[in-house]
Amino acid sequence: MSLGQRLARLAGWLQEPQKVARFQRLCGVRALPPREAEAAEAPPAGAPRRQGTSARPKSGDGGGALSLNGVRPGPAAERGPRRNSLTGEEGEPALVSNWPLYYLFSLGTELGNELFYILFFPFWIWNLDALVGRRLVIVWVMVMYLGQCTKDVIRWPRPASPPVVKLEVLYNSEYGLPSTHAMSGTAIPITLVLLTYGRWQYPLVYGLVLIPCWSSLVCLSRMYMGMHSLLDIIAGFLYTILILAVFYPFVDLIDNFNQTHRYAPLIIIGLHLALGIFSFTLDTWSTSRGDTAEILGSGAGIACGSHVTHSMGLLVDPAPDMLPLPTPAITLTVLAKATVRVLIGMGVVLIVRNIMKKITIPLACKIFKIPCDDIRRARQHMEVELPHRYVTYGMVGFCITFLVPYIFFFIGIS
Secondary structure, three states: OOOHHHHHHHHHHHHHHHHHHHHHHOOOEEEEEEEHHHHHHOOOOOOOOOOOOOOOOOOEEEEEEOHHEEEEOOOEEEEEEEEEOOOOOOOEEEEOHHHHHHHHHHHHHHOOOOHHHHHHHHHHHHOHHHHHHHHHHHHHHHHHHHHHHHHHOOOOOOOOOOOOOOOOOOOOOOOOOOOOOHHHHHHHHHHHHHHHHOOOOHHHHHHHHHHHHHHHHHHHHHHHOOOOOOOHHHOOOOOOOHHHHHHHHHHHHHHOOOOOOHOOOHHHHHHHHHHHHHOOOOOOOOOHHHHHHHHHHHHHHHHHHHHHHHHHOOOOEEEEEEEEEEOOOOHHHHOOOOOHHHHHHHHHHHHHHHHHHHHHHHHHHOOOOOHHHOEEEEEOOOOHHOOOOOOOHHHHHHHHHHHHHHHHHOOOOO
């Protein structure tokens, strides 16, 4: 047997959905029996069905109030489906018996979703270290962009259901290999340690513990949710290591260019927009195209905002002779200031995000003569999705690195 045949055989073995289903069963997740699943889909006679949840009979857990994502707590409770707001697709009703693992892996999968990113990156930029935050975003944009585009080139399907139980379908319309959750969950902790060790005073062992814990939590959560095979995860991990090995040495150069070059904003916007247009021609519609535009828009906005901030002297990086920086003492004053910054900053970001959404979608529909009566369907058109996601999250990124720091400077909490 040749090397190529052996590799193909190994890939097929790692891709088997039975391995994902076995992992789910070991973690206390199994599909409802057919009769129970049918009953779970139908509401009781005369009772209205709530959107995003399923009315079910009791399954030995005593019932109870619905909590996270429609989950009813209990020793062996039925998990309500999690809905994809763009496609209307719902996850499968399932029986969950190990609740600590369910909440742990729910946390792990959220470490690769928008809510985490929109909190994590601004927190670093506003409260901890703007330089680390900016460069972390540069790496994240490159890793996620290459991962999303590679999915559409390889076109490898996600694990089949059955036997896999799909607890989450937010990204089910995308292809599976490589896992971009695994890529993000690997790139962020590794880059964080590379950027902070030597710049801040802390034992290296902290970073060496953080990397495997963060990465394995995110990676295993994707198998737990039924969204990726073992091959998808391994490929995402190895692909990220390759990207970091090639790309990370240029991060300092890129960040300095973004801040200091005279024409940096024009080059940044043009480059990110060109990459977005290219990725939109790779395949038919899926959530990956909108996510790619969102990632590129965020990266462009943060880079342009950092250019304006640097030119105005709002956020000054410490001089090299001041490094490594001492770990600041955590006091009530520090915590109070950080809390105020996050509350004000996220308030501004959410306002800008909502305003831009309300402006960009109808405007794009009007320009390209696309019916706007069904927003969900309109957003699936490239002519609407690209400008909407790119402009909206470009403004969000610009607010994170310029508008919000300027507000902090103006009210005296920078």
